[in-house]
Amino acid sequence: MKAVRVTSLDGPRALVVQDVPEPVPGDGEVLIDVHAAGVSFPDLLMTRGRYQRKPELPFSPGVEVAGTVRAAPPGTGLSSGDRVAAFVRVGGWAEVVAAPSEYTFRLPDAMSFRGGAGVVMNYMTAHLALARRARLRAGETVLVHGAAGGLGTASLQVAAALGARTIAVVSTADKAAFARAAGADEAVLAAGWLDGVRALTGERGVDVVADPVGGDRMLDSLRSLTREGRLLVLGFAEGRIPDIPANRLLLKNIDVIGVAWGHLVQEERGYPAEQWSDLLAYYEQGHLRPVDGAAFALDDAPAALARLDDRAATGKITLTVRP
Known part of the structure; x- marks a missing residue:
């Protein structure tokens, strides 16, 4: 072969x-x-x-x-x-x-x-991140970095299936249109994204940030979270693993949550079948596309x-x- x-x-x-x-x-x-x-x-x-x-x-x-x-x-x-x-x-x-x-x-x-x-990998990672690790609740707001990519679009759709409002962060206007077509409720450009998110949320901030990018965005991701918000660390596409300012976590009772689907399913080999059942339901409901x-x-x-x-x-x- x-x-x-x-x-x-x-x-x-x-x-x-x-x-x-x-x-x-x-x-x-x-x-x-x-x-x-x-x-x-x-x-x-x-x-x-x-x-x-x-x-x-x-x-x-x-x-x-x-x-x-x-x-x-x-x-x-x-x-x-x-x-x-x-x-x-x-x-x-x-x-x-x-x-x-x-x-x-x-x-x-x-x-x-x-x-x-x-x-398999993108949607199950997004499902683990949002449903299990972030404990996402209907009515919350999720911000997704790198939202026009494979994991980004999966995260937008899983968040919507769980009843959340979604905000996509992307690098170009074309990618913003792409993210909206994939299911984002709102989209902002990466340049100056924090101000855009604050405007969209009336200065409240978001409940969850899904971040596969890392690098220089992490500090502003923490700033974008509301009280008891959760930052999901999904990867480091920018190429640099950032430091986390612990004082930011303390002041607003923020959680920083790691997500590594491949490692988790080595120990919970029956978990992917449970996830597939949920994802099929999302697909039948029209959320997973x-x-x-x-x-x-x-x-x-x-x-x-x-x-x-x-x-x-x-x-x-x-x-x-x-x-």
């Missing part, structure tokens, strides 16, 4: 497409013919050896896929030909993958493979990661593995 491989930790330019043996599924694993694979920030970090998980070279990136079941173990409720999405941790940028059955989920008939390839970004062929994986790296992406970037 064909697979994208990282041959050295030199970033996207080190990616090559090679012929490799098909995987042999282990106990409890589902063999999947991949139609679409998600492109995510962990993939970019892994090509540079900067992610928490450091696979041995050479390896295939890719943590989420969608396709059809070739073979499934008994007791999973899955059978050959079923349309599924799956989380694979690593190795998803290939024509065939073996995925743990507890991380493999049947797709709704109306959801495309491209949409399915962007649901996967936002397709650019699509690239498997051979163009370096360009897909470059699009993510230069912060030009809107929606969920995917690789098309099969038509």
Whole structure:
């Protein structure tokens, strides 16, 4: 089979497409013919050896896929030909993958493979962040940084499903329009965003900030929170891990909350199935609408990661593995 491989930790330019043996599924694993694979920030970090998980070279990136079941173990409720999405941790940028059955989920008939390839990690991360970690309540206001990207649009939609008002922070007017189309109630530009948020909330501030960007925004994110607000730390796309001024937490009784879905589900392997049930309900209610970004062929994986790296992406970037 064909697979994208990282041959050295030199970033996207080190990616090559090679012929490799098909995987042999282990106990409890589902063999999947991949139609679409998600492109995510962990993939970019892994090509540079900067992610928490450091696979041995050479390896295939890719943590989420969608396709059809070739073979499934008994007791999973899955059978050959079923349309599924799956989380694979690593190795998803290939024509065939073996995925743990507890991380493999049947797709709704109306959801495309491209949409399915962007649901597992982004929407489950957003669900963990907002429903469980932030304890979001209906009527609260959620601010989302990087709101035009894959995790950003997922966060907007999950927040709306939970009954919250949403404010998107984006870098350009085009991205503001994109975020609104994805479900944001309001959008402000990153330049001067704090003043814009204060105006939108009548100086009250927001209840929750979902921040996958980090860097210089964190201090203003704390300033944007109302009393007993919660800041969700989802990543550091800006490239710098900021310091947290503890006095800001004390004065307004603020919580700073870490969110690491991949680590949590290693210990709670049944949790993703619970999340999938909630997400399917959101989908049926019309809240969950996967936002397709650019699509690239498997051979163009370096360009897909470059699009993510230069912060030009809107929606969920995917690789098309099969038509």
